[in-house]
Amino acid sequence: MRFYYIALKEIKSFIKNPYIIPPLLIVHFLQFVISINVFNNFVGESTITKNTFATIEIINKNNNTNIVIFYGAFILTQLLALSSIIVAAYITSEWENKTYDRILVSPLSIFQINIGIFSGYITLMIIISALFMFLISVLYGFDWGGAYFNIFIITVSLSFVCVTFAMLISNIFKQTKIVASIATFTVVAFIFLSGGLFAGAVFNKISRYTLIRWAFDAYISVIEGKPLGSVSINLINILLTGIIFMAIYIMITRKGDR
Amino acid sequence: MPIVKVNNLVKRYGSILAVDNLCLSIEKGETFGLVGPNCAGKSTTIKMLVGLLKPDRGEIFINGIDIVQNHKEIKRNIGLVPQDVAIYENMSARENIEFFGSLYGLYGKNLKEMASEALEFSGLYEKQNERPKKFSGGMKRRLNIACSIVHKPQILIMDEPTVGIDAQSRNHILSSVKELGKSGTTVIYTSHYMEEVESLCTRIGIVDFGRIIAIGNKNELKNLIDSEEIVAMELDNTSDFRLDELSSLDEVSSAVLHGNQLQIVTSNSHGILQDIIEIILRQDKKIININLNTPSLENVFLKLTGRNLRD
Numbered sequence: 001m002r003f004y005y006i007a008l009k010e011i012k013s014f015i016k017n018p019y020i021i022p023p024l025l026i027v028h029f030l031q032f033v034i035s036i037n038v039f040n041n042f043v044g045e046s047t048i049t050k051n052t053f054a055t056i057e058i059i060n061k062n063n064n065t066n067i068v069i070f071y072g073a074f075i076l077t078q079l080l081a082l083s084s085i086i087v088a089a090y091i092t093s094e095w096e097n098k099t100y101d102r103i104l105v106s107p108l109s110i111f112q113i114n115i116g117i118f119s120g121y122i123t124l125m126i127i128i129s130a131l132f133m134f135l136i137s138v139l140y141g142f143d144w145g146g147a148y149f150n151i152f153i154i155t156v157s158l159s160f161v162c163v164t165f166a167m168l169i170s171n172i173f174k175q176t177k178i179v180a181s182i183a184t185f186t187v188v189a190f191i192f193l194s195g196g197l198f199a200g201a202v203f204n205k206i207s208r209y210t211l212i213r214w215a216f217d218a219y220i221s222v223i224e225g226k227p228l229g230s231v232s233i234n235l236i237n238i239l240l241t242g243i244i245f246m247a248i249y250i251m252i253t254r255k256g257d258r
Numbered sequence: 259m260p261i262v263k264v265n266n267l268v269k270r271y272g273s274i275l276a277v278d279n280l281c282l283s284i285e286k287g288e289t290f291g292l293v294g295p296n297c298a299g300k301s302t303t304i305k306m307l308v309g310l311l312k313p314d315r316g317e318i319f320i321n322g323i324d325i326v327q328n329h330k331e332i333k334r335n336i337g338l339v340p341q342d343v344a345i346y347e348n349m350s351a352r353e354n355i356e357f358f359g360s361l362y363g364l365y366g367k368n369l370k371e372m373a374s375e376a377l378e379f380s381g382l383y384e385k386q387n388e389r390p391k392k393f394s395g396g397m398k399r400r401l402n403i404a405c406s407i408v409h410k411p412q413i414l415i416m417d418e419p420t421v422g423i424d425a426q427s428r429n430h431i432l433s434s435v436k437e438l439g440k441s442g443t444t445v446i447y448t449s450h451y452m453e454e455v456e457s458l459c460t461r462i463g464i465v466d467f468g469r470i471i472a473i474g475n476k477n478e479l480k481n482l483i484d485s486e487e488i489v490a491m492e493l494d495n496t497s498d499f500r501l502d503e504l505s506s507l508d509e510v511s512s513a514v515l516h517g518n519q520l521q522i523v524t525s526n527s528h529g530i531l532q533d534i535i536e537i538i539l540r541q542d543k544k545i546i547n548i549n550l551n552t553p554s555l556e557n558v559f560l561k562l563t564g565r566n567l568r569d
Contacts (some may be wrong), residue, residue, distance in 0.1 A: 005360040013348055098344035102405070103307045106361035107333040 002108055006116025011124050013090065019085060021128060028079045029135050030080040035071045066224075073219035077158065077212050079132055080125055084162035085183040087121045092179040101250060105229050118163055124158035126152070143223075150222035154231070157238045158215045164245035171252055202249050214238055259321055261286040261413060262307070267316035269302050269468075276302040279316070280469035284461075286412075289439040291459030292448040295563060299468035300448045301341060304417050307446070308338045320413065329485055334362060337411035341418045343398045344405075345390050351401050352377065352386040353519050356407050356421065362409035372408050379437075380404035381430055390452075396427020403431065407438070414438060415446045420454060439505060452556045463556070466563045483553045483561045486511060489522040489534060492547040496520070503537045512560050523557055 001087035014020060057078065074105060095102040103113055112139045133151070136142040144151060166183065194212035195204060207213040228235075264282040268275075277299045284290045294300050307309040307318060309329040314317045318325040320332045345354050355373040364372055377383040380400040390398050399419060407414060416435065418550055433460050437489060439445055449455050453460055456476055463473040493499070496518050504513040509530050511523040520538075524530055527550055538545060553561075 002361060002363065005357060009346075009349075009357050016348055042283060097346075099344045099346060101310060101340060102338065102344045103361060104310055105333065105336070105338045107363070108360070108361055134259055150553050168320065230560065 003112040003116030003119070006108075007120030007123065010090070010117060010120030011127075014086075014124050015052075015127075021131070024079065024083065024086075024128065025132055025135055028075050029131060029139065031078075032075045032136055033069055033140065035070055035075070039067050039071075068140075069144065069223050070216075070218055072136060072144075073216040073223060074134055074194075074205045074212075076129055076219060077194075079215040080129060080155070080158050080162055080215075081187045081191060081212055083125055083128055085180060085187055087163060088170050088183040089176050089180045091117065092174060092176045093165055095174045096169065096176055112252065114167070114253070117167065121163045121166070122156065122159045125162060126155055129155045129159075132230035145223045146226055147222040147225070148159075150228045151219065153228060154218045154222065154235065154238075155162075156216065157235050157242070158211075160247065161211060161242040163236055164242045164249060168245045168249045168252075171249060204233060211238060211241055260284055260319075261288075261321060262318040262446070263317075263322075264303075265308060265317045265319075267303065267318065268314045269299075269306060269311060270314055276468055277313075278305070280465075280468060280470055282463060282470060282473075284444060286317060286444055287439070287442050288443040288461060289435065289459045290445060291455035291462040292446060292465060292481065293450075293452060293462060294448075294465035295457050298465045300465055301417060301467075303465070304338075304415055304446070304448065307415060308336055309333060325424040334409070335412040337406035337409065337414045339403050339406045339414065339416040339419045341421065343395075343402045344543065345398065345401055347389060347391045349384050350387050351393075351404070354390070354401060356403050358405040358493055359408035364409060372410070376404040376408040378500050379407065379434060392428070394424065396423040396430070399423050399427060400434075403434065411443065413444045413446065417448050418450060419447075420449065420451065420486070428454075429477060452554070452559060456555050464559060464562055470552055471562050472558070479558045480553055483511075483523070483558055486523050486553055486561070487527040488523060488553060488559075489527050489531065489552055490549040491520040491522075491534075491538070491545055493518050493520055494544040494546055495539065499541060499543060503541075503548075504534060507533055507537075514560065521557075523553070523561060 057204065086122050091100075094103075104110070108116075133142075133144060165186075167184055170179050173182065190210050190212050194210040194216070195207035216232040218234040218238075221231045222228060261284040262282065262284040264280060267277050267280040267282075269277040276297075280299065280303060282303075292303070296408055302311065306313050307320075307325070309325060309332075312326070320335065323332055325332050346357070349357065352373055353378050355376050356369055359369050359373055359376075374383070374386075377386050380403055382397065382400055385393070385397065390401055393401065403416070403419060406416075413504060419435075420431055423431075432454060435445055435447065439458070439460075445458075447455065447458060459476075461473065461475050462479060463470045464479070465471070471480060496515055499515065499520075501513050501515060504510055504520075507524075509524050509526040511525065513520070513522045515521075524532060535545065
């Protein structure tokens with residue numbers, strides 16, 4: 001059970017840093033509120049707004065889904081996906097600072113060490129998502145439909161992918177700047193392509209192949225009261241992606257020197 | 259039975275042979291110094307000793323047990339002070355020590371007591387609740403050591419623990435190493451500072467190109483160049499000074515410059531002093547000071563490797 005100390009240390013390091021979780025929650029809460037307000041101002045219309053820097057197209061309201069639920073689910077997914085960038089940077093900093101070497105020198109097996117890191121960050125992601133859910137429930141009156149267990153299962157699955165992704169790229173590149181750049185590019189690209197930033201038909205076809213879309217569609221379904229079985233395909237896709245990341249990670253760590 | 263026994267250790271990085279059939283035997287309670295220039299293979303050897311790298315060939319036995327086969331059991335008895343300060347800046351000194359102690363199976367009251375001992379040993383007890391962010395380089399190095407000794411290892415491997423620190427912290431670390439040696443801990447100490455190794459270690463191994471090229475206590479090593487002397491000269495300036503003229507003299511083993519200090523190792527200092535002075539004057543340099551010294555370990559190293567330790 002000594003991996004527990006590694007997990008606890010990861011959680012503590014993250015929580016003790018005041019510049020990570022509070023800004024992450026505040027920014028996502030604001031995004032949630034602003035997205036809904038912007039959408040509500042253009043309900044039923046397809047409008048193009050122009051400003052100096054960009055053209056933003058706001059598409060018709062999706063008739064099948066309550067827009068509040070849509071953004072709640074999407075932003076929760078986005079929050080977890082973006083957290084994986086920070087996790088990747090944290091794991092890489094352990095490589096750079098040689099503290100990971102020091103852990104490897106201890107009598108713990110590589111399996112125990114990985115389980116420690118893995119369980120620590122998954123727990124952390126569950127804590128972050130729970131805080132976000134609590135925040136928008138209290139401050140915005142968001143109704144999670146009482147589907148807390150189902151949301152928990154989806155969150156664990158999504159966190160599994162996010163953490164395995166973070167562990168994989170940090171193990172391959174081992175330099176914080178490179179890892180942060182690659183993770184940011186990948187995550188932001190998938191968030192964009194998932195179509196969640198625009199409530200409507202934008203990227204509808206391509207988004208079906210993105211992990212973010214699988215996750216927030218699953219969230220939407222369970223919040224709307226559908227059973228977990230109705231999102232089983234999404235969950236299988238998410239878990240399979242995580243398993244592939246994990247398999248590559250194990251292959252790399254077994255092959256190389258410790 | 260030696261506590262550490264290394265047989266024909268080989269490690270390659272691609273085409274580079276980092277460790278080349280290295281053999282080593284260290285007795286229990288010994289403070290063993292491993293010295294060598296950069297890229298000599300010291301750190302690679304240490305990484306293999308602690309199980310961070312797998313040897314391509316060869317065997318490592320700790321307490322008679324093969325580390326490759328039983329690394330988990332052996333690691334309980336090893337402490338590593340890495341070359342880089344490997345601590346968590348966002349955790350307090352005590353939290354750092356307790357975290358690394360917990361990885362070795364310490365917990366509860368025992369962990370707290372042993373962490374307190376490590377803090378006292380490293381002179382950081384008063385700073386136990388402070389984060390290393392605020393520490394000086396020397397204090398961080400001391401914390402680096404405290405994290406490695408919290409579980410009271412039988413073998414402590416220290417990879418250049420005094421690099422880039424102030425004199426006060428260096429003295430503290432050196433006296434700590436002596437204390438550990440007295441308490442029966444086997445210490446393997448690598449350094450770029452020959453004077454440190456000379457004062458701390460009961461035996462010294464000189465490594466170059468991945469091999470141990472000389473091993474023994476300091477007197478045994480000095481005997482390797484016993485017949486030689488060192489002519490140490492201070493010159494007014496050494497810009498454009500051509501060392502090759504001195505090196506080409508028959509009885510000169512080596513000639514090196516450190517700033518304005520010229521050091522010549524020779525087997526016949528009296529016989530060639532005149533030639534040396536003439537060469538210097540021919541190059542329009544003024545001699546400020548001349549000394550004749552007996553060889554130090556630094557000179558032994560220079561003779562054996564052809565390089566300065568800090569090159």
